[in-house]
Amino acid sequence: MASTNGITLRSATESDWPAILELAEVCFGMRYDQPEIENIPGLFPIDRAIVAVDEGRIVGHTVDRTMTITVPGAATVQAAGVSAVTVAPTHRRRGILRALYTAQHERTEAEGIPLTIFTASEGTIYGRFGYGPATVENAVSIDRAQAEFRPTAPDPGGVRTSTLAAAQDHIREVYDRWRRVVPGGQARPDANWNIWFADPERHREGASSLFVLTHPDGYVLYRRQWRNDESVATVAEFRAVTPEAHAALWRVLLSLDLLKKVEASLTDDDPLPLLVTNPRLVRTTARYDGLWARVMDVPAALSARTYQQDLDTVLTVQDPFRNAGGTFALRVRDGVAECTPTSRPAELELGIDVLGSLYFGAHRARVFAAANRIQAKDAGVLRAFDTAFTAERDPELGWFF
Numbered sequence: 001m002a003s004t005n006g007i008t009l010r011s012a013t014e015s016d017w018p019a020i021l022e023l024a025e026v027c028f029g030m031r032y033d034q035p036e037i038e039n040i041p042g043l044f045p046i047d048r049a050i051v052a053v054d055e056g057r058i059v060g061h062t063v064d065r066t067m068t069i070t071v072p073g074a075a076t077v078q079a080a081g082v083s084a085v086t087v088a089p090t091h092r093r094r095g096i097l098r099a100l101y102t103a104q105h106e107r108t109e110a111e112g113i114p115l116t117i118f119t120a121s122e123g124t125i126y127g128r129f130g131y132g133p134a135t136v137e138n139a140v141s142i143d144r145a146q147a148e149f150r151p152t153a154p155d156p157g158g159v160r161t162s163t164l165a166a167a168q169d170h171i172r173e174v175y176d177r178w179r180r181v182v183p184g185g186q187a188r189p190d191a192n193w194n195i196w197f198a199d200p201e202r203h204r205e206g207a208s209s210l211f212v213l214t215h216p217d218g219y220v221l222y223r224r225q226w227r228n229d230e231s232v233a234t235v236a237e238f239r240a241v242t243p244e245a246h247a248a249l250w251r252v253l254l255s256l257d258l259l260k261k262v263e264a265s266l267t268d269d270d271p272l273p274l275l276v277t278n279p280r281l282v283r284t285t286a287r288y289d290g291l292w293a294r295v296m297d298v299p300a301a302l303s304a305r306t307y308q309q310d311l312d313t314v315l316t317v318q319d320p321f322r323n324a325g326g327t328f329a330l331r332v333r334d335g336v337a338e339c340t341p342t343s344r345p346a347e348l349e350l351g352i353d354v355l356g357s358l359y360f361g362a363h364r365a366r367v368f369a370a371a372n373r374i375q376a377k378d379a380g381v382l383r384a385f386d387t388a389f390t391a392e393r394d395p396e397l398g399w400f401f
């Protein structure tokens with residue numbers, strides 16, 4: 001591969017694994033637990049890793065695996081899921097990340113994969129590479145003792161306590177049903193389940209091992225902890241396929257005695273605040289992004305998802321990092337899109353990072369236009385584009401990588 005300033009890029013081999021692991025621990029400031037060390041190679045195979053080498057020492061790394069991810073309309077696309085992007089603190093800000101990313105994205109283009117995705121450590125790095133934040137999560141804290149369900153809130157029951165060992169098959173089956181209908185949900189590899197079911201000490205952050213609640217159409221994994229003289233339950237994963245499972249599981253979570261607070265992560269369209277008598281009790285303490293997305297092939301990506309209204313428009317997409325941009329005609333009928341390169345004049349202009357943010361339906365085109373990150377010919381063009389790109393439900397990251 002490429003060589004710049006004495007730094008060589010090459011594909012990784014089995015013998016590089018200890019150095020890649022050490023680099024990740026230094027860069028992220030943590031130590032992996034044994035179940036992670038055993039399962040990461042199954043999750044992100046070594047032959048998908050690209051390393052930067054200086055005088056025989058590994059000073060940079062990136063890796064990906066092809067993921068199946070759900071898009072609006074409950075269809076799926078293939079995406080390159082990028083992980084463990086690291087450059088040694090001794091070698092920063094001399095273009096190693098840029099060189100690694102160039103090689104990695106060239107490979108993704110050659111493979112014809114229409115999307116790349118990841119979770120970002122910082123918000124300022126990845127826009128230049130054409131990525132935009134593509135989901136919104138609200139961290140919430142609920143004063144459990146005060147929480148009361150409205151008389152009209154469903155009370156379907158059906159929840160049981162379980163152990164992680166006993167509930168594994170159920171959890172996997174429900175997750176798989178859930179991810180098929182939620183934009184942003186990825187199919188989950190065995191190696192990731194192996195890590196979750198081993199419940200590594202590092203994931204606990206001082207809290208208990210995982211407690212489990214199950215419902216025929218849902219499950220909750222949560223931890224208990226004493227913090228500042230208060231008992232807190234932190235939801236590690238909540239998956240409900242039906243509104244009944246959602247209400248039933250929250251009823252049990254909020255009736256755990258000897259517990260002051262429940263902390264969880266909700267999408268904007270989660271109905272929990274509407275199920276309780278005092279919606280302010282579901283207090284948002286932070287808002288953050290989970291998934292980031294970059295469109296690699298505009299026609300393939302835009303014709304893979306569905307749309308909320310018919311549309312006939314022409315858009316120019318700018319891609320300063322790769323060559324995926326251009327001018328495209330987008331025609332939608334009954335939710336289904338055709339997208340082709342065109343020489344017709346554009347009605348809308350936007351960066352490919354903005355397209356990544358709109359793709360799963362978490363962000364609105366009209367808000368990007370207000371920030372001058374979409375330029376539209378007129379208000380009618382913008383309104384139609386804005387409505388068409390919304391989704392039937394808020395997207396959510398399926399599993400963190």
Ligand SMILES: CC(C)(COP(=O)(O)OP(=O)(O)OC[C@H]1O[C@@H](n2cnc3c(N)ncnc32)[C@H](O)[C@@H]1OP(=O)(O)O)[C@@H](O)C(=O)NCCC(=O)NCCS
Pocket residue numbers: 027028084085086087088091092093094095096097098099119120121122124125128
């Ligand atoms: C983030 C990291 C990979 C950057 O590596 P690097 O080799 O120093 O990056 P480069 O020199 O190739 O920089 C590429 C571009 O990103 C910018 N950039 C890099 N790190 C940045 C940061 N932390 N904040 C803002 N911009 C950053 C550079 O200015 C450069 O911009 P330009 O090419 O448009 O001029 C490295 O600092 C690191 O390992 N950090 C800790 C682990 C981490 O956060 N990994 C990312 C996981 S998603």
